[in-house]
Amino acid sequence: MSVLQEISSDVRNMKQMENFVLFRRTNEIKEELRRGVRKSYREVIDVSWGDPHRAGVKPLSFVRQVLAACLYPELMDGDKLMVDVKQRAQRLLGTCAGGSVGSYCATAGIPQILQSISQYIMRRDGGVPCHPENIYISPGSQWALTNILKVLVNSEASPRTGVLIPVPCHSTTIISLTTLGAVAVPYYLREERGWALEMEELQRALDSAKGVCNPVALYMINPGNPAGYVQSRKSIQEVIRFAAEKKLFLLADEVYQDCVYGKESEFVSYKRALAEIGAPLSDSVELASFHTASKGLMGECGLRTGYVELVNLDPAVMKHINNLFSTNSCPILGQIALDVMVNPPQPGDPSYPLYLKETQHIRASLAQNVRRVEEVINSFPDFSCQPLEGGAFAFPRVFLPPKAIERAKEAGLQPDTFYCLRLLEEAGVLFSPGTEYGQKEGTYHIRFCIMTPTDTMEEILRRLSAFHEQFMKEFS
Missing domain, CATH: 1.10.287 (Helix Hairpins)
Structure with missing residues (x-):
């Protein structure tokens, strides 16, 4: 019997990531450069990942x-x-058991580190109570999200379970939903209004699910990935009231909460906004909030560490969640990094001056990159970049000529994948195509990490500008 016949249909239905063709060609180009093949560049600059260290940002000492x-x-x-x-x-x-990082630990995480996370959340949220027993440390925030989805999604239900997700949305969440047999119900953010979330659109998305699936959860990303928006307190509380009215479980992806740089922007957690609304909603709306040491100023992606805090869940449900999280505890080194993230050096500590210098440098570099990206991208009539307020990415729209779109179809590629492939070939810069994250039909985007050293970003923008001008001439 063929193993393929036994594979779940949900797994077989997973689409190959558009990035695959780009990653494969990137490896080929790197090998060509190693062999001495002459190109207009000496190295490939890869900013397709949300990985600051890969992009050249130095780890915190x-x-x-x-x-x-x-x-x-x-x-x-x-x-x-x-x-x-x-x-x-x-x-x-x-x-650590035995005083060694090589030992096992409790299912939810090391108790003392859970306590540190709890205290951090209370400080962040202005004293809103937080209990360590409601926190689970995990091998990355995406792993935690997938486990919570396993509780929410009934793969045997008819109609199937639905989850409302934003468009654009990072692809790993969509893959997780597909693998679990759930239906991703898209709600579209208003790009022309700075990727604003409109309540009418949430209602439209919910109505569109009738007869297709049974929506049980609403997934939010704040600050946005890939679109770089930051939700206002008013917007968050509108979402909470909507979720309460429609009896939807709230999933709040808040992994870029430390990366807010918009002049009028402020990060407000969903938990804090819920508490500020007050009873009865603050005691009844079910919420899972995710954070990680992989993103933000720390950027320790390779340590694969995150946590989820659960709010207002039934104790009977918590027992099942505890069972799920017991299958794979987080590596000790990642938990140590998480402890440092929530308890960084403070004024008066010997390490504080260097820590302050390094974090200020990262923030200043990011702010400068934001200004330069908006300035350069928006200088082209064929590009449009909405104001960047938070997160680690730019997600500008590119207006591709009909001839380029036709050429992409001939090559069997999505138009923005074709654009990214040509950019890689001719300029040695690796971006991600917008089709990977979802976009309104007939629109095309590119995503790239802006958390890089400033000189790297200047080189990226120089290469992009030269390539884009030539590309548009070729296909105009």
Whole structure:
């Protein structure tokens, strides 16, 4: 019997990511450059990922020093590490079984680190109560989201379970829904209004699901990935009231909460907004909020660490969630990074001056990159970039000529994938096509990470400008 016959239809129905053709060609180009093949560039700049370190941003010293000391405690015997680094490492090793990062830990995470996360959330939300028993540390926020979806999605139900998702939306969530047998119900953000969320559109999306699926949850991304918006407090509370009225479970992806740079923008968590509404909603709306050490200023993507906080869930449901999370506890090193993220050096600590200098440099570089991206992209009549307020990406719209669209179809590619492939070939810059994230029919976008060193971003914009001008001439 063929194994293929036994594979779940939900897995077989997963679409190959549009990025695959780009990743494959990137590897081929890198090999060609290694062999000395002459091109107009010496290296490929890959900003298709939300990975600051891949893009050239330096890791934070305090994070790496604590990790190093925990991995090799003998480092603390000398005088190369600051006193507070040693104290943090000693405290964290004291929470590990046998005093080693190689040991197993409790299902939900190391209790002392769960307590640190709980205290961080309370500080962030102005004192709104947070209980460690409602927090689960996981091998990445996406892993946690998938586990919560497993609780919400009934693969045997008829009609199938539906989840409302924003468009654009990062592709991993769509893949998770497809794999679980759920229906992704799209609601479209208004690009021309800075990717605004309109309540009429949420209602339209919900109405469109009638007879197709049974919507049980509403997924929000704030700050936006890939679109770079930041929701206002008013918008968040409107969403909460909508979810309460329609009896939808709220899934709040808040992994870029530390990356807000819009002049009029402020990050407000869904939990805080819910608490500010007050009873009865604050005691009844079910919410899962996700955060991670992979994003933001820390950018430790390779450590694969995140957490989910659950609000207003029935204790009987929490038992099932506990069972799900017990199948794969988070690696200890990732939990240590999470502890450092929620408890960074404070004024007066020996490591604080360097930590402040490094984080201010990252923020200043990001702010400069935002200004330059908006300035350069919007200087072309064939591009439109909405104001960037938060997150790590730009997601401009590109107005492709009919001839380019036709050529893409002949090549069996989506038009924006074709554009990205040509950009890669001719300029050595790897972006992601908008089709990967969803977009209104007839529109095309590109996504790229803006959390890079400023000189890298200048080189990206230089290459993009030269390529785009030539591309538009060729197909005009």
